[in-house]
Amino acid sequence: MAVLEHLEPGRVFHFFEQMSAIPRGSGNTKAVSDWLAEFARERGLRYQQDALNNIIIFKDASAGYEGAEPVILQGHMDMVCEKAPDCGKDMTREGLDLAIDGDFVYAKGTTLGGDDGIAVAMALAVLDDESLPHPPIEAVITVDEETGMDGAMGIDVSGLKGRRMLNIDSEDEGVFTVSCAGGARMDCVLPVRREVFAAPVQRITVQGLVGGHSGTEIDKGRGNGVQLMGRVLASVAEETELRLVEVCGGLKDNAIPTGAQALISANAEVTAEVCRRMTQSLREEYRVTDPDVEVTVEPAETAMLPMDAVSTRRAVCLLVCHPNGVQVMSADIPGLVQTSLNMGILTTGETAVHLSSSVRSSVESQKQMLLQRIACLTAELGGETSTRGEYPGWAYLPDSPLRDLMVEVFTDQYGYEPKVEAIHAGLECGLFSAKLPGLDCVSFGPDLKEIHTFREKMSISSVQRVWKMLVELLRRMKP
Numbered sequence: 001m002a003v004l005e006h007l008e009p010g011r012v013f014h015f016f017e018q019m020s021a022i023p024r025g026s027g028n029t030k031a032v033s034d035w036l037a038e039f040a041r042e043r044g045l046r047y048q049q050d051a052l053n054n055i056i057i058f059k060d061a062s063a064g065y066e067g068a069e070p071v072i073l074q075g076h077m078d079m080v081c082e083k084a085p086d087c088g089k090d091m092t093r094e095g096l097d098l099a100i101d102g103d104f105v106y107a108k109g110t111t112l113g114g115d116d117g118i119a120v121a122m123a124l125a126v127l128d129d130e131s132l133p134h135p136p137i138e139a140v141i142t143v144d145e146e147t148g149m150d151g152a153m154g155i156d157v158s159g160l161k162g163r164r165m166l167n168i169d170s171e172d173e174g175v176f177t178v179s180c181a182g183g184a185r186m187d188c189v190l191p192v193r194r195e196v197f198a199a200p201v202q203r204i205t206v207q208g209l210v211g212g213h214s215g216t217e218i219d220k221g222r223g224n225g226v227q228l229m230g231r232v233l234a235s236v237a238e239e240t241e242l243r244l245v246e247v248c249g250g251l252k253d254n255a256i257p258t259g260a261q262a263l264i265s266a267n268a269e270v271t272a273e274v275c276r277r278m279t280q281s282l283r284e285e286y287r288v289t290d291p292d293v294e295v296t297v298e299p300a301e302t303a304m305l306p307m308d309a310v311s312t313r314r315a316v317c318l319l320v321c322h323p324n325g326v327q328v329m330s331a332d333i334p335g336l337v338q339t340s341l342n343m344g345i346l347t348t349g350e351t352a353v354h355l356s357s358s359v360r361s362s363v364e365s366q367k368q369m370l371l372q373r374i375a376c377l378t379a380e381l382g383g384e385t386s387t388r389g390e391y392p393g394w395a396y397l398p399d400s401p402l403r404d405l406m407v408e409v410f411t412d413q414y415g416y417e418p419k420v421e422a423i424h425a426g427l428e429c430g431l432f433s434a435k436l437p438g439l440d441c442v443s444f445g446p447d448l449k450e451i452h453t454f455r456e457k458m459s460i461s462s463v464q465r466v467w468k469m470l471v472e473l474l475r476r477m478k479p
Contacts, residue, residue, distance in 0.1 A: 003098045004105065007460055009467045011128055013105075016121035020113060021095035025081035026147040028092055029053045032077050036141060039124060052143055053077075054155045059127050059137040067479040068135030070162035073126065074428065075119020075169055076145035076152075080252055083110040084454045104449070104457040114458035115451040116145065119168035122470060134474040138162050145169075145428055146254065146452075148185055148389025152428040157435050164402045164477075165441040166470070167429050171216070171448040173462045174414070176406060178442060179422035180430060181215070181338075182367060182393035183360040185253050186374050190318055190353040190383035192311035194304070197243040199265040203300035204232060204275060206249070208292035211258035213452045214342035214358050215425025218256070219326055223282065223290045225249045225257035226343040226355070230319025232278050232295055233262060237316060240270040243306035244315050246348035253344035253358040254426075255452045260346065265306040272297050304350070314381040315353050319346075321377055322355065328366060337424040339366040341374075352383075360424060362393050394430035394441070396422065402440040409473050413465075 004013040024032040033053035040047035046058045055077075061068055081091040087109030089097075097108040106112055123139040126132060138160050142151035170177050209223045226249040236242050242264055249260025264271070275295040282293045307315065324343045330336040339361035347354045357374065361367035375385045397403070403420065410418045429441045446462035449455070 003100065008464060009125065011125040012121045012463060012467055015124040016117055017098060019117050019120060020098055020107070023092055023095060024077055024079055024113065025091055026078040026144045029078050029143040033143065036077070036120075043128065045127060048159060050155065052151055052154045054142050054151045056141070056159070057127055057139040059139075061136045062133045065133060065135045065478055068477055069164060070136035070138050071134075071474065071477060072138045072140055072160060072162040072165040073123040074140045074165055074167045074432065075116045075123060076142045076428065077120055078143050078146055079113035079115065079117060080111050080146050080255060080452045082251060082255065082452060082454050087454065101457070103460050105460060106457040110454050111452065112456040112458060114448045114456060115171065116169045118446060118458065118463065122168055122467060125467070126470070126474070132471060132474065133478070135477045136162070142428060146252065149391050149426065149428055149431055150389065152431040153391065157432070160436065163436060163438050163440060165429070165432060165439055166473075167427060167441060167443040168445050169427060170443045170445040171451055173445070173447045173459070173466060174410070175419045175421060176403065176442050176444050177423050177427065178400065178403060178420055179362070179396040180394045180427045181360045181362040181424050182364060182391055182430060183358060183426045184367065184371060184390040185388045186357050186359055186371055187386050187388065188318065188355040188374065188378045188383055189385070190315060190355070190378065190381060192307045192315065192352060194306060194311070195308045197265045197306045199241070199243065200268045201245065201263060201265050201300050201302055202268060202271055202297050204229070204262045204264060204271070205259065205296045206232060206293070207259040207296070208294045209258045209290045211256045211453050212450065213425065214254045214256050214340075214344065215360055216423065218340045218342060218424065219337050221289050222256055223286050223293055224324055224343055225260040226319065226346045227322075227324045228282060229260035229262055230316060232275065233264070233316045234320050235278060236264065236266060236271050236274045239274060240267040242266045242312060243309070244312040245302055245304055245306045247315065247319075247353065248347050250343070250345045252452065253356050254342065255344060256342060257344065258453075263300055263302055268299070318353070318355065318378065318381055318383070322357070323370065323373060327370065330362070333422055336422055338362055339370060340424065341370055360426060362422065362424070364393070391426060392430045392434050394427060394433055397440060400440050400442070403442050405476060406442055406444070406473060409469055409476060413469055413472065
């Protein structure tokens with residue numbers, strides 16, 4: 001039996017639940033893209049599906065709206081796949097286990113994928129309903145937004161006629177986003193040498209951190225597991241001779257790591273005492289944001305040789321000195337993060353340590369400055385860097401008829417004006433603005449809590465209100 005079948009709006013939650021049964025982590029989108037193509041075929045709707053799995057579905061205007069300018073409904077089909085430590089689900093093969101708790105929909109033990117499955121569900125509900133009045137619809141659903149917006153970068157939009165775009169990829173009801181930061185991914189590769197070292201092997205674990213989205217929640221002061229592991233290793237190295245075997249943490253560039261692990265070869269008693277003190281220190285430092293942070297150590301075994309002294313020092317230095325978190329706040333918009341960085345994915349191979357970070361800034365020169373800093377540090381340590389997934393920011397449009405109409409509709413329905421703001425997170429709107437000159441765009445959405453974590457949940461009542469607003473907005477687009 002469907003879990004969400006009794007919820008309204010019925011078609012929105014119906015399509016959301018159908019999509020939730022299909023694994024759709026970034027890079028694993030062929031099945032969900034094919035499902036969307038089948039949706040279009042079943043309804044006789046024209047569609048374009050490309051080699052990246054992006055899909056565009058077209059629907060003619062309803063009666064009386066034939067002369068209206070087309071509107072683009074835009075979102076992404078991929079999701080961040082995070083799960084609780086005790087969750088055994090294989091998110092590359094298994095769908096989500098949806099559940100309801102009061103006003104919220106969530107997925108048991110995993111991320112929900114409301115970011116951005118709710119955009120897809122709303123777009124499909126519009127395309128499916130023959131009773132809704134609307135201008136011509138161009139539903140643009142991209143892939144791999146969560147790992148660098150590769151879908152939006154590669155999509156061919158030459159067939160789009162619309163220059164009004166509703167991006168349903170925001171997580172706060174009543175907030176209209178009209179500008180965002182640009183960003184890039186920076187990959188560091190630090191070569192290492194290995195040799196025999198006679199000391200016990202131990203596993204150090206940093207855990208209990210809250211994590212979160214590296215754009216919208218980077219200013220909350222939450223601990224980064226990768227960065228904190230660097231501090232722990234440096235503290236151990238100050239008190240005893242240390243050799244690093246391997247270190248890892250984080251799963252996504254744009255998710256603040258909730259923990260990290262390291263295998264080391266060092267004096268066991270000294271290591272245990274340092275980890276005990278670090279737990280006390282970190283719990284004091286993060287008593288508000290991450291009260292459950294903990295550093296543990298236990299005996300371990302490994303067939304891999306430890307790194308030599310020079311490689312260990314360089315790896316620890318990279319983790320300790322690599323910039324992380326908020327770098328600059330905006331002087332123009334109070335409370336807006338202007339430039340930041342998140343140490344997102346740390347792995348170790350036989351011959352190198354790999355670190356990938358998400359760099360964001362609404363000022364292009366500061367983004368480049370941060371990339372230069374990382375490159376300089378890595379080069380001094382004997383490593384190399386490369387940049388990928390660079391995307392432009394989205395500039396504020398002083399004259400926006402679409403924004404004005406949305407504010408009007410929202411105010412009429414809610415009885416107060418929405419908040420119109422810029423955000424520090426990256427949105428596909430910047431890429432589409434570059435591809436479609438003159439694009440008038442606004443991003444909005446229902447309330448989603450703790451996205452990119454296994455605690456993610458979506459407000460049912462908020463979905464209902466936002467859907468009502470979308471329907472009315474489309475109705476008022478009559479020529």
